[in-house]
């Protein structure tokens with residue numbers, strides 16, 4: 714059974730809760746879950762399938778290089794890894810009511826960082842049914858990954874997750 718590595722940040726909030734829920738959509742043991750702070754070059758080289766989960770909490774979370782920005786450190790490390798034969802997919806947490814101009818912007822960061830490094834990106838998701846104004850995580854009506862809003866639409870997350878997990882299995886070629 715091909716393993717999928719699920720890399721997420723931050724810990725202990727909605728992003729990690731969704732990581733666990735997503736794990737239940739796959740075969741037992743198929744998902745190996747790591748907070749981004751624990752991911753090494755060796756892990757990136759060893760596996761071929763990855764899911765990345767993050768939240769949007771203001772642009773500074775993604776862009777500055779302070780110690781708290783684990784993703785920035787991780788993306789720098791990726792420069793040493795060949796991603797050309799790897800398949801990746803993203804999910805992003807956001808809040809479309811409080812942040813309608815920046816809903817799940819973080820999905821756009823993932824897309825940029827992985828497309829520039831040549832990874833195959835799976836899991837694009839239609840923006841139909843969401844209520845937002847602008848997002849850096851969307852292009853032509855498709856989010857770059859699964860958008861989830863636990864603050865306002867947690868009731869929709871289980872069905873979104875199940876459907877997206879099936880899509881990922883197909884697009885990763887795992888079924």
Ligand SMILES: Cc1cc2nc3c(=O)[nH]c(=O)nc-3n(C[C@H](O)[C@H](O)[C@H](O)COP(=O)(O)O)c2cc1C
Nearest residue numbers: 726727728768769770771806807808812815816817
């Ligand atoms: C300070 C702050 C800023 C936020 N900024 C955004 C934003 O720009 N866009 C968005 O979609 N959600 C934004 N959110 C909402 C979070 O992404 C959302 O609550 C998410 O579920 C948090 O995940 P976590 O519990 O794993 O941190 C913000 C939340 C906080 C607390």
